[in-house]
Ligand SMILES: O=C(CCc1ccccc1NC(=O)c1cccc(C(F)(F)F)c1)NO
């Protein structure tokens with residue numbers, strides 16, 4: 001039935017006047033999505049939060065996210081699962097031993113000639129060296145691996161891990177302030193049980209680390225929607241970037257310009273996801289929900305509200321596949337907490353009060369103390385013609401995806 005959803009997105013829907021039609025096509029009534037049907041698991045431990053709070057670019061953000069979800073009384077509607085630390089063996093499934101040994105070496109404070117070596121591993125300005133980094137790597141990786149194990153063991157259908165989603169890290173280097181790529185490790189774990197994995201990256205930035213890891217295989221299809229403009233990090237992810245070899249056409253990139261709003265973002269992304277679903281027939285979904293594209297973020301690039309991410313996630317949930325939701329970017333800490341609390345409520349089919357409930361970080365939500373985030377009035381550099389062109393190119397790429405016969409899962 002997602003096919004008929006496609007033609008409900010006639011291209012004219014890229015204009016704001018049609019935003020009401022797309023909201024009927026994509027957003028099933030929340031009661032029919034997940035409330036009561038499946039257990040929703042929420043990955044959390046005090047240690048994981050404390051380590052993430054230390055990340056120097058997002059200090060205390062993890063605590064703010066968790067505290068707001070707790071303050072809205074959502075924890076009692078989920079199974080809260082404490083993650084185990086990933087072992088060196090676990091992380092070696094993706095990262096090189098040299099890189100992991102180097103991260104481990106940093107932990108021993110006595111070693112001071114760390115700085116020269118640091119740069120060859122992408123450590124330095126964007127990813128500063130600090131003593132707790134190895135411990136962070138084990139916890140963050142362990143959290144997403146735990147999420148994957150829960151999906152594999154069919155213990156739950158929906159796993160939320162707002163403390164994962166570090167999509168830039170490479171096999172042998174940190175990047176874009178991601179030290180380890182928990183997403184790649186989680187997808188590799190899922191591949192032990194599922195034949196075809198769909199990865200969706202809604203973060204403002206191109207999910208290059210995940211795309212690179214799987215660009216040569218047709219067993220993981222990556223879709224990334226992101227800002228793509230000269231000089232903007234990481235610079236990859238153009239629409240012609242489709243993957244290589246057996247993976248050709250299994251990397252899907254939706255490059256956008258500054259200023260995109262919900263009314264254009266939702267129909268474009270959802271129509272493309274519907275095409276991908278029909279052609280690829282994924283068995284499990286991993287969705288990175290980075291919030292740095294939300295209006296008010298210091299990145300000042302996209303002009304989205306959490307509703308846009310929620311509507312894309314509702315489409316994914318409507319497929320009734322096992323799914324893992326991950327965090328990622330988001331540098332306005334209160335808005336990031338608002339966004340992920342709103343999504344958590346939406347997944348549970350629970351309405352959240354507009355007033356931010358009293359809790360430890362209430363003062364961060366002034367002056368309005370509301371859950372809603374108002375769109376900004378920044379210029380939208382995405383013309384209708386541009387969006388039509390991107391959509392045409394992306395759907396042409398996707399049309400090359402062929403039905404796959406079932407294969408034994410390897411590993
Ligand atoms: O969000 C990211 C990584 C963003 C990034 C990539 C490369 C180098 C640095 C960064 N991070 C920032 O630019 C950054 C991080 C925290 C806060 C800010 C702020 F200036 F926008 F607040 C900016 N990926 O999804």
Ligand SMILES: [Zn+2]
Nearest residue numbers: 203205292329
């Ligand atoms: Zn980002």
